[in-house]
Amino acid sequence: DAGVIQSPRHEVTEMGQEVTLRCKPISGHNSLFWYRQTMMRGLELLIYFNNNVPIDDSGMPEDRFSAKMPNASFSTLKIQPSEPRDSAVYFCASSFRGGFFGPGTRLTVL
Amino acid sequence: DAKTTQPTSMDCAEGRAANLPCNHSTISGNEYVYWYRQIHSQGPQYIIHGLKNNETNEMASLIITEDRKSSTLILPHATLRDTAVYYCIVRVAESGGSNYKLTFGKGTLLTVNP
Numbered sequence: 001d002a003g004v005i006q007s008p009r010h011e012v013t014e015m016g017q018e019v020t021l022r023c024k025p026i027s028g029h030n031s032l033f034w035y036r037q038t039m040m041r042g043l044e045l046l047i048y049f050n051n052n053v054p055i056d057d058s059g060m061p062e063d064r065f066s067a068k069m070p071n072a073s074f075s076t077l078k079i080q081p082s083e084p085r086d087s088a089v090y091f092c093a094s095s096f097r098g099g100f101f102g103p104g105t106r107l108t109v110l
Numbered sequence: 111d112a113k114t115t116q117p118t119s120m121d122c123a124e125g126r127a128a129n130l131p132c133n134h135s136t137i138s139g140n141e142y143v144y145w146y147r148q149i150h151s152q153g154p155q156y157i158i159h160g161l162k163n164n165e166t167n168e169m170a171s172l173i174i175t176e177d178r179k180s181s182t183l184i185l186p187h188a189t190l191r192d193t194a195v196y197y198c199i200v201r202v203a204e205s206g207g208s209n210y211k212l213t214f215g216k217g218t219l220l221t222v223n224p
Contacts, residue, residue, distance in 0.1 A: 004153075033211070033212065035214075042214060042215075042216060043148075043154070043214040045211055045212065045213060045214075048211050055211075056211055091153050091154070093153070093154075093212070095212075098144065098156040098159060099146070099154070099156060099212050100156055101153030101154045101155070101156075102153055103152065103153055104152075104153050
């Protein structure tokens with residue numbers, strides 16, 4: 001198995017632009033998590049899904065952030081409009097008895 | 111989820127065992143202890159988890175006290191590549207509808223020295 005796949009690996013955009021991060025979980029895993037990591041705040045859980053249904057989105061910082069999981073093999077995290085304070089590494093993880101993380105997307109908002 | 115307490119940092123000599131402690135005094139009966147590590151610039155990596163019995167795999171051993179209020183992750187022969195932040199997390203097992211989210215604290219920075 002290729003593990004959790006995230007794209008893009010790096011994204012540089014300007015303030016106000018829409019950003020879409022993508023994740024392909026490990027086949028057979030029924031839970032998916034989105035995290036954000038910064039030096040100041042560490043690893044923050046944004047949202048997680050079970051069987052494609054959002055279970056807890058209390059970590060989503062504000063309405064500019066949205067996440068979807070249209071099927072078991074794909075999820076997106078969208079930021080619209082993006083702001084410089086959204087700059088961070090965003091991780092996707094899928095889980096079955098233990099979370100397995102992707103390599104992350106490093107987002108820079110100028 | 112129950113909170114955990116870990117030392118901020120630890121050092122270990124290469125080739126020696128690294129013993130990383132974690133306190134989780136408020137753990138509930140249905141909560142597991144999970145360990146992850148994060149090597150610089152990479153995503154967190156699952157290491158091991160357990161409920162009440164000691165566990166061992168190819169990466170590490172997990173020792174959980176009988177009262178389950180603390181645990182120790184043991185890397186039997188630490189190498190330079192084991193330098194990372196190690197996170198101890200307690201959470202319920204995954205089952206439909208349960209709140210089993212993984213919440214990361216600050217972890218322990220383990221530095222393995224030559």
